[in-house]
Amino acid sequence: xxxxxERLRGRGWRMTAQRRVVAEVLDGEHVHLTADExxxxxxxxxxxxxxxxxxxxxxELVSLGxxxxxxxxxxxxxxDPNAHRPHHHLVxxxxxxxxxxxxxxxxxxxxxxxxxxxxxxxxxxVTYRGLCPNCMSx
Amino acid sequence: xxxxxERLRGRGWRMTAQRRVVAEVLDGEHVHLTADExxxxxxxxxxxxxxxxxxxxxxELVSLGxxxxxxxxxxxxxxDPNAHRPHHHLVxxxxxxxxxxxxxxxxxxxxxxxxxxxxxxxxxxVTYRGLCPNCMSx
DNA sequence: ATCCTACAATGGACAATGTCTAAGTCAAGT
DNA sequence: ACTTGACTTAGACATTGTCCATTGTAGGAT
Numbered sequence: 001x002x003x004x005x006e007r008l009r010g011r012g013w014r015m016t017a018q019r020r021v022v023a024e025v026l027d028g029e030h031v032h033l034t035a036d037e038x039x040x041x042x043x044x045x046x047x048x049x050x051x052x053x054x055x056x057x058x059x060e061l062v063s064l065g066x067x068x069x070x071x072x073x074x075x076x077x078x079x080d081p082n083a084h085r086p087h088h089h090l091v092x093x094x095x096x097x098x099x100x101x102x103x104x105x106x107x108x109x110x111x112x113x114x115x116x117x118x119x120x121x122x123x124x125x126v127t128y129r130g131l132c133p134n135c136m137s138x
Numbered sequence: 139x140x141x142x143x144e145r146l147r148g149r150g151w152r153m154t155a156q157r158r159v160v161a162e163v164l165d166g167e168h169v170h171l172t173a174d175e176x177x178x179x180x181x182x183x184x185x186x187x188x189x190x191x192x193x194x195x196x197x198e199l200v201s202l203g204x205x206x207x208x209x210x211x212x213x214x215x216x217x218d219p220n221a222h223r224p225h226h227h228l229v230x231x232x233x234x235x236x237x238x239x240x241x242x243x244x245x246x247x248x249x250x251x252x253x254x255x256x257x258x259x260x261x262x263x264v265t266y267r268g269l270c271p272n273c274m275s276x
Numbered sequence: 277a278t279c280c281t282a283c284a285a286t287g288g289a290c291a292a293t294g295t296c297t298a299a300g301t302c303a304a305g306t
Numbered sequence: 307a308c309t310t311g312a313c314t315t316a317g318a319c320a321t322t323g324t325c326c327a328t329t330g331t332a333g334g335a336t
Contacts, residue, residue: 014283014332036322050286055323057284074207074215075294076322090249090257099255103248107264110241111228117237119228121268126245130259152303152312174293188315193294212323214293 004066004081011064021046022057026067026081032089032098034076072098072127088125092132101128142204142219149202159184160195164205164219170227170236172214210236210265226263230270239266 004023009015025041026033033041039054058079061067070078072091078098087100107124142161147153163179164171171179177192196217199205208216210229216236225238245262 016284016332018285034322048286052287052324053285069212071209071212074209077212090253090255090259092257093260099257101249101253101255103245103253104250105243105248107241107245107248108266110243110245111239111266112242115228115239115241116268117228117239118271119230119237119266119268120274121228121266122231123267125265125267127263127265128246128249128257128259129261129263130254130257133256136258154303154313156314172293186315188317190295190316191314194313 008064008066013060013064017046018042018049018053019057021049022054023061026061026079029082030099031082032070032072032078032080034078036076038079070098072096088127090128090130092135093129094131094135097132097134146202146204151198151202155184156180156187156191157195159187160192161199164199164217167220168236168238169220170208170210170216170218172216174214176217208236210234226265228266228268230273231267232269232273235270235272 004027005015005020008019008023013019021042022038024045025038035055035058038058039049039051042049042054058067061079062069066081066083068080068083070080070089072078072089073096080100082100085102087102090099090101091097103126107126108121111121111124142165143153143158146157146161151157159180160176162183163176173193173196176196177187177189180187180192196205199217200207204219204221206218206221208218208227210216210227211234218238220238223240225240228237228239229235241264245264246259249259249262
């Protein structure tokens with residue numbers, strides 16, 4: 001994760017305790033925290049950090065392309081630090097657990113011109129839904 | 139749309155003016171209204187209808203499988219009455235316009251077992267993003 | 277090492293969306 | 307037409323996110 005911090009500093013990002021803590025919280029595979037969860041974990045490391053700062057920092061990380069916004073559920077946006085490799089998501093319909101997945105093929109190629117309505121299509125987001133092993137046995 | 143009303147009545151749905159109005163508002167192709175938009179249009183036909191009733195009715199229509207919940211943007215859920223035929227969505231990244239699309243192939247088949255993490259995968263939702271003709275020329 | 281200044285953080289008000297509840301109303305069967 | 311249980315209502319409340327004026331501070335300049 002010091003990679004991320006180094007990269008950010010290299011881009012002229014002013015380094016502060018708050019930003020460092022937020023970046024540290026967002027580390028790992030299959031991490032998809034809501035803004036509030038990020039805030040809660042950040043508070044554990046730096047009690048005086050404010051909600052607004054967490055929102056601001058998350059927004060900046062997204063603009064910089066270091067973190068991806070994921071909207072798998074209707075409630076809160078989630079933040080996915082695994083931005084360096086394209087991937088999609090598999091979500092448990094009952095408990096909400098999320099895994100990163102890498103399907104074969106390119107869904108963009110599956111959209112014929114006749115179905116593009118004149119749009120310039122540049123991106124595709126795929127969300128698989130089902131039941132995780134835990135919820136299946138329960 | 140009287141089809142829908144008949145089907146609902148057949149399922150033991152109690153028919154009320156409010157439910158009829160909500161069902162009428164949700165009619166057509168490429169219709170993807172937010173709950174608030176549904177409420178606004180319902181009020182035009184039945185001024186005393188309440189917000190809670192619109193939310194309740196939308197939730198019931200979703201449970202009954204007559205309407206699909208779509209979360210293409212991070213703000214509000216949208217309601218898509220085109221539930222009889224599976225389809226996906228194409229969204230303009232700037233103005234938010236939404237079109238129903240029917241890509242070739244089956245994305246479910248593109249997810250290898252090794253990428254399923256023991257989940258029972260039952261559904262997939264694909265959102266294409268790009269710029270619509272209007273926003274492109276602007 | 278200290279000072280400056282632009283940028284960042286704070287916290288609290290505000291906004292948007294959605295949920296819940298208690299009380300009143302009504303559709304549909306008898 | 308009555309009765310009853312389901313439906314509707316209005317508004318309070320909850321959650322998520324944004325905005326702004328004020329205060330604080332990182333990092334370059336001296």
